[in-house]
Amino acid sequence: MSMKQARKAAVLLLLLAGTSSAAAAPQAPTAPAVDAELMARSDALADRFQLRLQTALRTAIAEQGLPGAVSVCSTLAPAIAAEESAASGARISRIAARNRNPAARVPRDVQKHFAELAANPVEAGKPAIRVWETGRGASATVNYLRAIPMMGQPCLSCHGTDIDKPTAARIAALYPKDKATGFMPGELRGAMLIRWSRSAPAQPD
Numbered sequence: 001m002s003m004k005q006a007r008k009a010a011v012l013l014l015l016l017a018g019t020s021s022a023a024a025a026p027q028a029p030t031a032p033a034v035d036a037e038l039m040a041r042s043d044a045l046a047d048r049f050q051l052r053l054q055t056a057l058r059t060a061i062a063e064q065g066l067p068g069a070v071s072v073c074s075t076l077a078p079a080i081a082a083e084e085s086a087a088s089g090a091r092i093s094r095i096a097a098r099n100r101n102p103a104a105r106v107p108r109d110v111q112k113h114f115a116e117l118a119a120n121p122v123e124a125g126k127p128a129i130r131v132w133e134t135g136r137g138a139s140a141t142v143n144y145l146r147a148i149p150m151m152g153q154p155c156l157s158c159h160g161t162d163i164d165k166p167t168a169a170r171i172a173a174l175y176p177k178d179k180a181t182g183f184m185p186g187e188l189r190g191a192m193l194i195r196w197s198r199s200a201p202a203q204p205d
């Protein structure tokens with residue numbers, strides 16, 4: 001075990017000890033059993049995923065215009081999610097109740113948490129986050145869900161109420177069942193879902 005790993009293990013033990021005593025204390029009955037390191041990793045991964053998507057989107061709009069960017073987004077967004085999943089060992093995806101890509105539907109076990117984000121997409125000035133655990137033993141999973149609030153431009157050009165004809169036509173051609181228009185800034189557009197398997201080997205930093 002390297003120094004770094006040893007330090008991580010020690011921090012984890014402290015956190016675990018802290019969590020169990022907190023759980024027993026009457027003033028903190030709902031202390032989450034998720035350690036701070038996994039939270040920090042999830043935050044960083046979500047930031048990275050979002051930054052890559054936004055950079056790809058900006059470049060595509062600048063180089064190809066809006067209709068072209070719709071096509072670029074349709075191949076790049078799933079590819080970036082797959083790459084970030086492989087690199088981190090987590091399963092990362094974007095989901096939405098009113099989705100564009102039908103594969104982005106909200107899984108059953110996430111619906112309750114997604115509804116909470118929809119009610120309050122922003123908490124304390126930041127996109128709302130929910131973290132919870134499912135399963136036990138080898139199938140235990142830590143789930144991290146972070147709100148993607150609808151913003152102004154460029155989001156409105158492709159998800160708002162007034163989408164120009166060529167862009168709307170490209171969206172309709174690629175996503176005949178599109179449900180992701182008519183959004184107002186501040187509404188919940190969707191969320192990033194990161195699932196960590198407890199039994200997966202730890203990834204190197």
Ligand code: HEC
Nearest residue numbers: 069070073074077094096099100101104154155158180190
């Ligand atoms: C050029 C058009 C375009 C712009 C601008 C755009 N999007 Fe999208 N958006 C898309 C397309 C196309 C998809 C489907 C991608 C896929 O197939 O995975 C999508 C998917 C999404 C999803 C995933 C869930 C779903 O519905 O499939 C979210 C969340 C999202 N967009 C949020 C945003 C936000 C927030 C902005 C502003 C920063 C934005 N989009 C700007 C075209 C666009």
